[in-house]
Amino acid sequence: MIGNLDSAVPPGDIGDKWTQHKFDMKLVAPNNRRKLDVIVVGAGLAGASAAATLGEQGYNVKVITYHDSPRRAHSIAAQGGINAAKNYKNDGDSVYRLFYDTVKGGDYRSREANVHRLAEVSVDIIDQCVAQGVPFAREYGGLLDNRSFGGAQVSRTFYARGQTGQQLLLGAYQAMMKEVAAGTVELVTKTEMLDLVVKDGVACGVVTRDLRTGAVERHSAHAVLLTTGGYGNVFYLSTNAMHSNATAAWRAHRRGALFANPCYTQIHPTCIPQAEEFQSKLTLMSESLRNDGRVWVPKDPDETRPAAQIPEEDRDYYLERKYPSFGNLVPRDVASRNAKTVVDEGKGVGPLKNGVYLDFSQAIERLGKEAISEKYGNLFDMYERITDENPYETPMRIYPAVHYTMGGLWVDYHLQSNVPGLFVLGEANFSDHGANRLGASALMQGLADGYFVISYTMANYLAGILGQPAVPTDDAAFTATEADVKNRINQFLSIGGTRSPDHFHKELGKIMWEHCGMARNEAGLTKALGEIPALREEFYKDLRVLGSGDSINQSLEKAGRIADFLELGELMCRDALERNESCGGHFREESQTEEGEALRRDDEFSHAAAWEWTGDPSNPQLHKEELVFDNVALTQRSYK
Amino acid sequence: MKLKLNIWRQIDRDAKGAMQSYELDEVSPEMSFLEMLDVLNEKLIAEGSEPVEFEHDCREGICGSCGVMINGQAHGPQKGTATCQLHMRKFSDGDEINIEPWRAAAFPVLKDLVVDRAPFDRIVESGGYITAPTGAGPDANLIPVPKDAADAAFDAAACIGCGACVAACPNSAAQLFTAAKIEHLNLLPQGQAEKHQRVLGMVGTMEQYFGSCTNHGECTEACPKEIPLDYIAFMNRDYVKAQLKNRKLLGQR
Numbered sequence: 001m002i003g004n005l006d007s008a009v010p011p012g013d014i015g016d017k018w019t020q021h022k023f024d025m026k027l028v029a030p031n032n033r034r035k036l037d038v039i040v041v042g043a044g045l046a047g048a049s050a051a052a053t054l055g056e057q058g059y060n061v062k063v064i065t066y067h068d069s070p071r072r073a074h075s076i077a078a079q080g081g082i083n084a085a086k087n088y089k090n091d092g093d094s095v096y097r098l099f100y101d102t103v104k105g106g107d108y109r110s111r112e113a114n115v116h117r118l119a120e121v122s123v124d125i126i127d128q129c130v131a132q133g134v135p136f137a138r139e140y141g142g143l144l145d146n147r148s149f150g151g152a153q154v155s156r157t158f159y160a161r162g163q164t165g166q167q168l169l170l171g172a173y174q175a176m177m178k179e180v181a182a183g184t185v186e187l188v189t190k191t192e193m194l195d196l197v198v199k200d201g202v203a204c205g206v207v208t209r210d211l212r213t214g215a216v217e218r219h220s221a222h223a224v225l226l227t228t229g230g231y232g233n234v235f236y237l238s239t240n241a242m243h244s245n246a247t248a249a250w251r252a253h254r255r256g257a258l259f260a261n262p263c264y265t266q267i268h269p270t271c272i273p274q275a276e277e278f279q280s281k282l283t284l285m286s287e288s289l290r291n292d293g294r295v296w297v298p299k300d301p302d303e304t305r306p307a308a309q310i311p312e313e314d315r316d317y318y319l320e321r322k323y324p325s326f327g328n329l330v331p332r333d334v335a336s337r338n339a340k341t342v343v344d345e346g347k348g349v350g351p352l353k354n355g356v357y358l359d360f361s362q363a364i365e366r367l368g369k370e371a372i373s374e375k376y377g378n379l380f381d382m383y384e385r386i387t388d389e390n391p392y393e394t395p396m397r398i399y400p401a402v403h404y405t406m407g408g409l410w411v412d413y414h415l416q417s418n419v420p421g422l423f424v425l426g427e428a429n430f431s432d433h434g435a436n437r438l439g440a441s442a443l444m445q446g447l448a449d450g451y452f453v454i455s456y457t458m459a460n461y462l463a464g465i466l467g468q469p470a471v472p473t474d475d476a477a478f479t480a481t482e483a484d485v486k487n488r489i490n491q492f493l494s495i496g497g498t499r500s501p502d503h504f505h506k507e508l509g510k511i512m513w514e515h516c517g518m519a520r521n522e523a524g525l526t527k528a529l530g531e532i533p534a535l536r537e538e539f540y541k542d543l544r545v546l547g548s549g550d551s552i553n554q555s556l557e558k559a560g561r562i563a564d565f566l567e568l569g570e571l572m573c574r575d576a577l578e579r580n581e582s583c584g585g586h587f588r589e590e591s592q593t594e595e596g597e598a599l600r601r602d603d604e605f606s607h608a609a610a611w612e613w614t615g616d617p618s619n620p621q622l623h624k625e626e627l628v629f630d631n632v633a634l635t636q637r638s639y640k
Numbered sequence: 641m642k643l644k645l646n647i648w649r650q651i652d653r654d655a656k657g658a659m660q661s662y663e664l665d666e667v668s669p670e671m672s673f674l675e676m677l678d679v680l681n682e683k684l685i686a687e688g689s690e691p692v693e694f695e696h697d698c699r700e701g702i703c704g705s706c707g708v709m710i711n712g713q714a715h716g717p718q719k720g721t722a723t724c725q726l727h728m729r730k731f732s733d734g735d736e737i738n739i740e741p742w743r744a745a746a747f748p749v750l751k752d753l754v755v756d757r758a759p760f761d762r763i764v765e766s767g768g769y770i771t772a773p774t775g776a777g778p779d780a781n782l783i784p785v786p787k788d789a790a791d792a793a794f795d796a797a798a799c800i801g802c803g804a805c806v807a808a809c810p811n812s813a814a815q816l817f818t819a820a821k822i823e824h825l826n827l828l829p830q831g832q833a834e835k836h837q838r839v840l841g842m843v844g845t846m847e848q849y850f851g852s853c854t855n856h857g858e859c860t861e862a863c864p865k866e867i868p869l870d871y872i873a874f875m876n877r878d879y880v881k882a883q884l885k886n887r888k889l890l891g892q893r
Contacts, residue, residue, distance in 0.1 A: 053774040068695070069761050071801055072703040088781060124775065131777030133770045133825045135794040142784025160794065166702055167797060170824075174769035181765045189758070212750055241697040275670045280678055281699050382701065385718075385725045386672075451774045500685040502678075547690045551652055552751040554693055555685070 005258075005610060005625040008412040009113040014631050015096070018117045021413075022456055026463035033058035034184075036462050037221040037470050039206055041193045041248050043070030045165075045443060046426025047227030048172035049450030055179030057455055062219060063176065063185055064208060066192040066243065066557075071173045074229060074241040075446060078165025079286035079379065081149055081157035082129075082443040084122040089146050093154040095119045101152060102441060103632045105331055106406070106434020107584035107600060109261070109608070112631055113413055114431045121452040122444050126158055128451055132171040136160050148329070149288055149439045157440045162286055162378045168443055172450070191217070192557065194485045196224065196252045196422065197477050203252075203421035204471035205478065207485045211557065214550035216485055218473040222465060223421050223458055226252060227450070230405035230427040232265065234565045234572065235517070236509025238402035239271055239284040245561035246568050249409050249428050257417040258610035258623060260430035261407035262568065263576035266437055266585045267518050268403030269335035272386055272396075273355035282401040283386060285358075285379055287439045290328045290335070292363035292372065293396065295319050297356050301346035307357055307395045318342055326639040333436045333585045333598070334639060336400035340518050341596070343399070355397035364392065400518060404442060406433040406585065407575075410610040410625070414457035415449060418610075423458060425449035430608065435584025489549050492559040497542030501558040504539045508532065508562070508569055516573050521589040525577040529570065533618055536566040567617040574611075578622065581605045593636070602634050641667040641728065644736040645680065647692055650749050653756075657749065659738070669729035673716065674699060674706060676728055677739075694753040701725040701864060704800035707807070708753050709740040714804035714862035722802060722864040742807035746814070746849040757803050759849040760817060767841035768821045770830050783829050790828070797824040798865040805859035811851035816859035818846045819875035820867050826878055836882035843879055 010021040028036065036059050040051045043065040051063045067073060085098040098119040103110055130136065130144070136158050137145040149157035160167040179185040190211045197205040197218070205220040231246035232238040253259045270285045296317045298310055318338055320327040330338075339356050348354050364372050369392060373380070380391045387397070408430040415423050415431070426446040433441065471477065511531050515524035539562070547553045582591040582598035583605070591599045606629075612621040643664045650657025664680055671679070674696050681691035697705040701722040708723055710716035716726045731737065739753065747755040785793075799820035806814050822839050825831035831838070853872065860869045 049774075056773045067697070067703075067705070068757055069704075069801060072697060072705050074698060074703070077698045077700050077702050086780070124777075126780045127777040128772070128774055129777075130780040130783075131770065131772035131830060133793070133828050133830050135790050135797050135824070135828070136780075138785055138787050138790045140787050142786050142790075143781050163702065163798070166800070167794075170797060174764060175772070175774075177761065177765045178769040178771060180761075187761070189761075241703060242699060243697050276668060278668065278671055278675050278679055280672075280675050283700055381720075382725070385701075385721060385727065388727075388729060455774075498686075500682055502682060544685060546685060546688070552693050552754055555691060 005410065005418070005623055006412065007111060007625055008414055009111070010413065014112060014116050017113055018120055025456055025460035028459045028463050028466065030058050032466060034060055036060060037062070038223050038225065038458070039064065039219055039221040040225045040227060041206060042073065042227040042229065043067070043173070043176070044073030044075035044227060044229060044426065045169055045172055045446030046450045047073070047225070048169065048176045049447050050225055050227060050425060050454050051185050052172060052175035052179055053451055053455050055176070055182065055184035058184065061179070061185045062188060062221065064188045064191050064193055064206070064219070066190065066211060068190050070176065070187065070189070071170060073169065074244050075169045075443070076166045077241065078443055079162045079284065080288045081147065081159035081164045081440040082125065082168060083149070083156050083438070083440045084126045084158060084444065085119055085156060086123055086126060088144060089155040091154045093156045097154065098122060098156065100632055102432070102438055103434065104637060105436055105438040107436050107598065107637060108434065108602070108606070108629065108632070108634045109583050109627065110432055110434030111627060112629060117453065118432050118445060118448050121448045124452055125444065125447045129168060129171050132175055134160065134167050134171040147288065148291060152438070159288070162376065165443060168447065172447070193248045194251065194560065195481050196255045197481045198255045198419060199471050199475065199477035201256070201420065203419050205473065207478070207481050209485070209489070212552060214548070216482055218478045218482055220470045220473045220478070222462055222470050223423060225423045225425060225454065226409065226428050227425045228428045230408065231568055232402045232405050234508065234569050235402040235512045236505050237274065237279065237282050237513070239268060239282050242281060245564070247561050247564045250564040250568055252409060252417070252419070252422060254613050255419065256613070257419050257422060258410035258612055259407070259571060260410035260608050260610040261575065262572040262611070263516070263579060263586050264406035264435050264584065265402060266332060266404040266406060267336040267400040269332055269339055269400050270358065270398045271401035272383065273350055273352065273399040283382070284401070284403060285383060285396065285398060287332070289358060289376060289379065292375070293328065293358040293360050294362065295328050295356055295358055297342045297347040297349060307349070307359070316342070316347070323639045330639045331436060331438065333587070336518055337587060339400050350397045355399040357395040358398045359395035360391060361395070404437055406430065406435060406437055410608065414460065415454060416457065416461060421461070423454060425454060435586055488560065489556065492543065492545050492556055493549055495540065495543045495545070497544045499542050499544055501543065501545065501555055501562050504535065504543065505558070505562045505565070507535055508565060511535070512569050512572070516576050519587050519589055520576050522577065525573050528573045529577070532566065532570040532573065539563065539566060570617055571611055571620060574620065575609055578609060579605055600636070641669065641731065641733040643667055643731070646736065646738045648740045649692070649752055651751065653748055653750055667728055669727070671728045672699065672724060673710070673726040673728065674724050692753065693751045696724055699724040702800055704802040707742060707802045707804055709742065709807060711738050714742070714808040715864055720864060720866045722800070742803050744806045744812035746812060747803060747806065755803070760801050760803065762849070763814070763818055763842050763845045764821060766845040767834065767838035768825070770825055771834060772830070785829055793824050793827040796820040796827065796867065796871050799867055800865060802864060804862040804864060806850065808858040808862035809851070810856055810858065811854060813853045814846050814850040815853040815872045815875070816863065816867060816869070818842055819871040822878065823871045823874045826874070835878065836885060839875060839878040839882045843875070
């Protein structure tokens with residue numbers, strides 16, 4: 001272990017830090033901004049909002065996305081909502097409460113100063129989105145509606161039916177397209193970042209592959225922003241989009257950026273259970289459903305009656321029973337683990353007995369079918385399309401699935417990684433959610449970073465290198481990185497084995513879910529640490545990628561992403577093994593209370609674990625950032 | 641289930657494509673249409689043949705990446721459903737299924753079932769936004785938006801930009817997409833200042849790439865979000881108004 005990492009958190013009272021620091025940071029004058037090139041990789045909420053904002057300010061921005069249109073990034077699929085401390089409902093919310101709830105919800109493993117800043121700018125996000133025309137839900141008086149969401153005792157969640165993510169992303173995308181029209185943002189679509197270029201320890205550009213023609217290209221800039229999302233697809237089955245991957249982040253890691261808390265994975269409690277082996281992905285049902293749905297399983301593991309015929313006394317509403325004050329609204333990690341417990345006890349429902357009921361019959365009785373349909377209609381329709389069951393009549397079946405990753409590239413208070421010039425925003429960084437993210441906070445963080453943080457902190461960096469030209473793309477650093485990228489592509493094409501990329505992805509997913517999923521222990525993690533390198537070796541011997549590298553070739557794209565997952569998966573298991581405590585989404589069976597709740601060990605593990613690439617995927621170097629809690633007292637979370 | 645699949649194969653943008661037939665056994669009714677294609681691709685790879693390229697990503701019917709013609713219908717037989725959400729229980733054992741890419745001059749085929757839909761971004765770039773620079777917005781509750789207006793805007797904003805409307809149209813017109821994009825903003829109080837410029841700019845760009853609307857209504861039938869035809873009428877209304885009230889021209893009077 002090497003010394004404590006410098007988080008660059010400014011001094012001062014928690015409530016004043018950001019305001020004071022905005023004044024203390026250096027600025028770049030408008031006439032200098034057009035001389036500064038910025039690359040944004042990824043065009044989800046964080047990327048599109050950053051690109052729009054930086055374009056408006058006059059920087060020379062290039063956005064690189066592997067989608068054919070930026071509007072397709074996976075932020076689009078977020079359903080539930082976005083938190084903001086507006087207190088429009090007059091029910092006791094405040095910036096401090098949102099800050100407090102987020103630190104507590106993250107099980108005291110996040111950085112206080114970042115979280116407070118997030119809560120502060122949350123209110124500006126809503127103003128910004130409404131000004132852009134985001135059609136949030138409204139009351140009949142025309143004012144904005146709010147609801148309470150996953151683990152919050154106040155109504156602070158703004159929403160747009162079941163498609164808040166799509167509406168927020170369209171807002172950011174449209175703002176960015178305005179800048180494309182203005183000429184400040186250049187949009188590069190169907191192009192994937194395959195490596196980061198670092199010269200003298202400073203990030204200076206990226207190497208990409210055009211997914212249509214296979215052309216490998218060099219892009220130079222004064223600053224590189226990675227807004228490339230999370231790595232949940234390491235599990236193969238997750239709620240992430242099929243193409244979501246960790247390659248940009250992992251390649252940056254291999255070029256020196258530290259990867260922090262990789263074991264912090266969020267398992268979302270309300271997804272449709274897996275149907276069969278061929279299944280390609282899992283579908284999330286918004287957590288907002290828990291506001292009106294009641295979770296239960298039959299008391300008898302051998303129950304055979306259909307749900308509607310099981311009388312009340314034979315049902316176990318286990319969340320309401322165990323957590324009387326939060327009931328069905330306990331945080332995600334708690335809800336997920338409890339679902340696993342009852343299914344492991346054999347009380348699961350559905351043909352494979354791999355789900356629990358989420359029952360709306362009482363809500364429909366109380367509020368009427370129309371009111372429920374107004375709130376959740378599109379979710380109910382989606383459920384019916386997938387399962388062929390009507391949730392207005394029979395309870396939904398749900399089960400936890402991998403949904404979000406709290407870990408990511410390590411960044412300081414400025415969202416800058418330990419590689420100067422490399423900034424990481426949104427889910428791709430590790431900073432704000434600790435060991436567990438609260439519902440409706442992912443959209444908030446993506447937009448906070450993109451709209452309201454990066455333009456200040458990146459300017460502070462760029463002001464220090466004013467007058468320096470960007471590294472030219474014919475520099476030796478670019479030439480060498482491009483050669484690495486081309487070699488890797490040729491390697492995948494020339495192995496000539498017998499197994500498809502998906503085969504290896506599924507195998508990796510099984511190892512990860514088995515040993516690094518909802519519950520982890522030393523024996524399982526040690527086993528996984530043996531199995532993953534073996535699978536990786538087999539991958540490089542027996543992979544089959546057909547076709548060529550100079551046209552659309554999705555097998556080739558997948559091969560690169562899976563190769564990176566095969567290294568990242570190992571790091572996740574290593575991090576999970578090293579962190580011999582339970583916290584948030586990371587549950588070590590060795591560390592639990594008598595009642596089976598997560599037991600933190602603050603004396604030993606109150607830090608962020610940031611791993612350094614050493615060249616050997618099985619032997620990374622651990623660095624630590626000690627977490628300091630000046631404002632929120634560390635307690636055992638209790639939702640009883 | 642056992643199926644016969646006739647799938648469009650085309651090496652690249654300039655190549656001539658053709659339909660090719662494949663037999664596929666053991667298709668489960670629980671599979672989604674794209675999972676059925678996954679199974680086909682795994683089989684092809686095992687046999688040493690190049691897999692079929694098709695666009696897909698979220699597989700939840702929201703990203704708008706996927707979309708193929710299934711027996712001549714954009715997104716297939718189930719109403720209000722994108723290809724990724726269509727399940728094989730809608731088909732029967734022994735069925736023969738034709739699978740083709742979107743067919744439209746503005747959406748050239750890049751490979752197999754993958755087309756280039758970049759003209760949609762060009763339309764949005766021509767005015768499909770509200771100019772509200774970051775940080776400049778007033779308090780979100782300053783301007784009440786009547787719930788009816790918010791709901792109508794939302795129904796338009798539900799568009800996922802998949803291109804099924806264009807593929808289903810005998811003229812390859814993009815009226816439904818463009819109208820949805822325009823009216824999402826034009827129906828809101830925040831969108832009023834740029835209302836006229838928006839409709840003139842976006843319709844102008846649309847006409848550069850796409851065919852003309854002759855009111856067939858196939859677009860709405862194919863739309864996975866069931867966006868109603870009314871929005872095209874709203875767009876036409878706004879277009880006429882904008883022509884009459886063109887502020888630039890008024891200024892020159």
